[in-house]
Amino acid sequence: MGAGESADDFAAVENSQWYQKFMKQCPSGQLTLHEFKKILGLHDMNPQANMYIERVFHVFDMNQDGFIDFLEFIAAINLVIRGKIDQKLKWYFKLYDADGNGCIDKKELVSIFTAIQAINGHTDMSAEEFTNIIFQKIDVNNDGELTLEEFITGVERDEDLMDLITKNFDLSNVLKVIQNGRRHSI
Numbered sequence: 001m002g003a004g005e006s007a008d009d010f011a012a013v014e015n016s017q018w019y020q021k022f023m024k025q026c027p028s029g030q031l032t033l034h035e036f037k038k039i040l041g042l043h044d045m046n047p048q049a050n051m052y053i054e055r056v057f058h059v060f061d062m063n064q065d066g067f068i069d070f071l072e073f074i075a076a077i078n079l080v081i082r083g084k085i086d087q088k089l090k091w092y093f094k095l096y097d098a099d100g101n102g103c104i105d106k107k108e109l110v111s112i113f114t115a116i117q118a119i120n121g122h123t124d125m126s127a128e129e130f131t132n133i134i135f136q137k138i139d140v141n142n143d144g145e146l147t148l149e150e151f152i153t154g155v156e157r158d159e160d161l162m163d164l165i166t167k168n169f170d171l172s173n174v175l176k177v178i179q180n181g182r183r184h185s186i
Contacts, residue, residue: 015074022070030067033057045118052115059095085162089152092165103145106131130164137161 025039036057037043060068060076079091096104096112113127138154139146155161
């Protein structure tokens with residue numbers, strides 16, 4: 001920042017740039033699931049990968065109206081770029097908790113990790129191995145479910161686990177696609 005420029009000035013310019021990109025990619029101002037997949041080049045995915053993309057979309061669609069508007073879009077970008085680790089962990093938890101019951105079970109985690117593998121196309125371990133590591137390390141009461149508190153506390157306490165989760169569930173590649181303005185035809 002130059003002399004006389006505040007952090008608010010910088011954020012306003014950055015938000016203006018994001019707004020221009022958003023409106024260029026989505027002139028209606030409301031991003032549909034179909035457009036979301038198109039922008040990311042994620043069409044013709046297998047059912048599990050498709051489910052994950054839909055889950056990401058619905059978590060970003062905070063008011064659950066079936067669209068991601070600019071405010072929801074900028075909130076998602078801010079989470080990915082500037083979010084504190086506890087904010088990201090809460091978001092990951094919400095993403096993994098597919099049935100919305102406030103707990104993550106092994107089936108949900110295997111499903112989401114399998115979907116991510118299908119999108120990313122590579123991993124060092126199977127979905128079952130990943131899930132077993134997570135549960136062995138942080139399911140303190142061994143009930144087969146992770147509460148939000150268990151998840152956040154367990155991940156924050158274990159640096160290796162933190163690295164594993166952030167590496168495998170990082171959304172910065174999604175952000176890069178949006179930032180670069182690439183659109184893929186269907």
